[in-house]
Amino acid sequence: MDRNNHPRGTRNSRRETRKHSFSKKMVYLSIFTISLVLICGGVYATYAMQHKPKEASELENDDHYEKKEASLLEKIRKSQKQEDFEVSEQEKKDGYIQTLIYEPVSTESIPQFQAIKSELTTLIEAAQKNSPKDDEIKLVGCTKRLKLTDQVFSYQPVVKIYSWDQEKEDWSEKTELGKNTAFVNQKTKQPLSLQDIFMSEANMLAIQQVVQQKLLSESPDGNALIDGVLNMPKMTLDGTTFTYYPDKISLGLSENPTGKTELTLSYKDIAGYVNPDIIDPASIKEALPEPLDPNKKYISLTFDDGPNPETTPRLLDILKEKSVKATFFMLGQNVVKHEALVKRVAEEGHEVASHSYSHPQLTGVDAQRVKDEVQKTDKAIYHAIGKLPTDFRPPYGAVNKDVAMIIGKPIIQWSVDSQDWQSHNAQSIIKRIDDTAYNDTIVLMHDIHPETVDAVSTVIDHLRKEGYEILPSKELLGKKAKPLHMYYGSTDERPVQ
Known part of the structure; x- marks a missing residue:
């Protein structure tokens, strides 16, 4: 068939198809163009935002x-x-x-x-x-x-x-x-040491007494722990860890029944045993008593071997009437028997100190016996009054360096012997003290003798008439007596040899 003879409808259909295809391409082209514009615009906007000049507030x-x-x-x-x-x-x-x-x-x-x-x-x-x-x-x-x-x-x-x-x-x-x-x-120019702070092993032993008392006082039942506390190894200057502070010190502890590994002490509680050049002076201000007045006379009355239920109460009545405080060096075996009496001594302001348990000559027994004599008395006194004794008088005054190390307390001797143990006569006791007393001395008597108690009131009156102020031995010594040293008065201190 001649194509010129195609029907009109066929030509129109093809024309419509081409027209539709062209429209479709135009739509796609428009979408692409718009998308490209948007993308480019976004990129430009971002660039412009990043590179735009800073505003005044940002500058x-x-x-x-x-x-x-x-x-x-x-x-x-x-x-x-x-x-x-x-x-x-x-x-x-x-x-x-x-x-x-x-x-x-x-x-x-x-x-x-x-x-x-x-x-x-x-x-x-x-x-x-x-x-x-x-x-x-x-x-x-x-x-x-x-x-x-x-x-x-x-x-x-x-x-x-x-x-x-x-x-x-x-x-x-x-x-x-x-x-x-x-x-x-x-x-x-060296690291601070305990030697710098405490200066001597003697002071370190004194610190140990304070540590032991503090451990017991802070325990709910000190009596249950006292054996372990008393048997703690000796603290030493080179073997004890510590943390220093200007107003206190923390000391490392060896194994002990309280379980504590460290204990902190205020310097005011150990003022007599620290180097004042190493600590804050304010931390011990007024912690020690004022020095004794050099223009006055002082003397201390001490009583050994008690307590005795027949004589000690009567002596306490006299001391109370005369407003005198004394020091009682007690035997542990008597403390155990008369705890209420020991408590009365402490409550009335007298010093309770140790005189061993059974009065042996300590230089003539072995080290274990010395340790037992000291610790048994410490336990007995602690059980009676809740405090460990801090001072010790060896029987017969017999002591050497080895014994003193085991005792671990200041050794309080005497400089005036009343010889009451020999005379058993009140007038002889009075005369002996009148004749031998002098300033800054410690008088030895025994509260187990009735004749001594009979003499005490007159002894006090005579001493006061001579201008003496009567003090417990701890106060006479300024509350800073230290272990390994013997004391006969505040100005008569001797290292134990």
Whole structure:
């Protein structure tokens, strides 16, 4: 068939098809064009936002931060310059974290410096690890020195963490302190030691008595623990751990029935046994009695071998009537029998001290017997009055260095012997004391003899007539008598040989 002879309808259909196809292409082209415009517009908008000129408020915020940062760094550096020892600065920048480390230029006066430096490094590394990664941080590490006394300086690693607070538009500060503090004796340039603080083994033994009493007092049942407490190993200057403070000290404890591994003592409780140059003077102010008046006369009345239920109560009545306080050196075997009487002695303000358990000559028995004589009496007195005796009088005055070490208490001798044990006569006792008494002496009597009790009232009257003030031996000695030493008066102190 001739194509010129196709029906009109067929030509029209093809024309419509081409027209529809063209329209469809135009739609796709329009969509593509619009999409391209939107994408390009978005990219441009993002670029424009990122690169548009900062507004005035943003410029002001940046300027504010820079000023605050400069002020902080100036403050940090000025603070380090104010330290009384020269330091060097090491600076490191890691992202948003700026670290400044200050080390002393000279470390000769800090024998523990390497340990301090090691802990400071650990503190800084921990702070860096724990700091936010997208916040501005300043870490400042240094060794802080404090003058605790004229002779003691402390050194401690310190890290200060400064974080930028967006809301407050300022730096916030936090301080991390090292766990270990180095204390240095500036006189010796050596680490502070117990030798510096307590000066002698004798004072260390005195401290042990205070520790034992404190452990018992803080226990709900001291009587149940007393054997273990009394048998604690001797504390020594070179074998006892400690933590020093200007107003107190914490001492490490050996194994004991209380379970405590450390005990803190205020210096005011051990004022007679500490070096005043090493501690804060205010910590022992008024802790010791005023020195005895050199223009007065003093004497102490002491009574051995009691208590006795027949004679001691009568003696207590006389002392109460005369307003006199005395010292009673008691035998443990009598304390056990007459606890109520012992309690009365203590409650009426007299000193209760130890005279052994059964009155042997301690230099003639073995070490275990000495220990038993001392500890059994300590237990008996503690059970009666809740306090351990702090002073000791050896029977017959017999003592040597080995015995004194086991006793572990000040040895209180006498300088005036009433010889009541020999005369058993009131008038002889009175005359003997009248004839031999002198200033700053300790009088030996025995409250187990009726004749002694008969003589006491007159003895007191005569001493007072001669101008004597009568004190318990502890007060006469200024409350600072120490173990391994013998005392015959406040000015007659002798080391036990």
